[in-house]
Amino acid sequence: MKLDNRYKIMYAAFLMVIVGYFAYSLQVGKLFYEFSTKSQWDGSNSRTSGVNRFYHK
């Protein structure tokens, strides 16, 4: 099979991009669809029980 037209080339490029991103996801331990992991650090998904946030600071 040859990459003899632009549709095949585009599909090959798409496959290469997702394979690269897949390998990167495994390397850094992230979910494939989780493009940014910043939100888990800002506390927005935590502190739901009214605990004094500044107690230990």
Added chain:
Amino acid sequence: MNDNDTFVACPKCFSYQEVTENGMKFLSSFKNSNRPKEVCFELGQSIRVNGTSYTITGITQRNDSKYKSFKWREYNLKNDLGEDAFLNEYNGNWLLVKPLTQVYIRGDQSFSYQDVEFSIFQAYNQEVNWAVGNFNFDITDIDKLYSREFIAPPKMLIYEVQKSSKETNPEWYEGEYVDNNEIYQEYLSLGNTTTFPSKIGVGATEPYKSQFYYKDALKMSLITLAVILTIQLYFMATSPTTTVFRETFSVADLKIDSTSTNLTSAKPIVSKSFSIDKTGKIEIELNSGVDNSWLESNITMVNESTLEELPIVIGNEFYHGYEGGEKWTEGSTNASKDYSEVPAGKYHLLIETITPATNGGTYEVKLQTGGIYWINIFIMLCLIAILPIVKYFQEYNFEKERWADSDFSPYNYDEE
């Protein structure tokens, strides 16, 4: 008119006559008003099909004697060498047909011819309902022609026999699909004023044309699948799950909240330090012995170098009972959460646990690094499967549409 032509359908008076030794013998007539609107060429015009120039010597419209609404047009052609050919048009799909002289074919449903497998597409008796031009047989003899068509797109083999001969002396023809644009260019070059038939549906021998076929998409996706599996196996081998923190705490050690006599205080426990060697996912687990109760830990994972904090809320609640003659349970005594892309470094935990003061027992906090998200490979499998599936159904639907008018279709049309 050729020497072999013994029947004439006059293009001016539309009478149909036989040429006999005693002159012309009137047989019947075709009405000009019955001229099919799909007839887009005129008798005597010269057209070029598949690289050969032909003169049109006859035009007929035929129909299946059983399904009379199935009508097609046939242009009788003759090239400069005097060789016969036929240009058939049905629903704007064109087929150039030539007689075969020597064919030895066995098989009513399918057979191999020149290493190509042909399958039966249609079997019918045909009638002529309109004609102009010269013919070498009586086209109005409805008992004359029984046809079977076998296809291997873009080719078709046509078996024709006189019914009265009981199939002992068949004639074979070979047809090949002609792109309707090629015929349309001929139509334009002749400047004909008649209507050019619009292409409808998929022709019986129309090849599926695409820049990108199903088999190409499948091959590329399978190669990618092999790469993905290799990558997955590599990371499974090099990212084992490691427990970097595990400690059990006693609920009895928690102080009673001064503002609420029912709950323990949220004062944090500072854990010992631990290291995460490699940036990656972590999983934190909370296990406790709660019984018809709950326990919640607010854990802050503190990076000792950058002082970045990862807040984690995790809880257990487990209830059970006996109601209406049946036992029931709800919740669990353990829970886990995972976090992505946690940087390597030295960390400690601040654990603030709240639970009803009446609870006793212990609770355990466990933190593991490494491991992989299996959902990633499932997403990848879905992504690489999309195009092959789309292309497969495109080609499947094309073939299904091709066979829609066939009595021998291998496809099921009941649901439509």
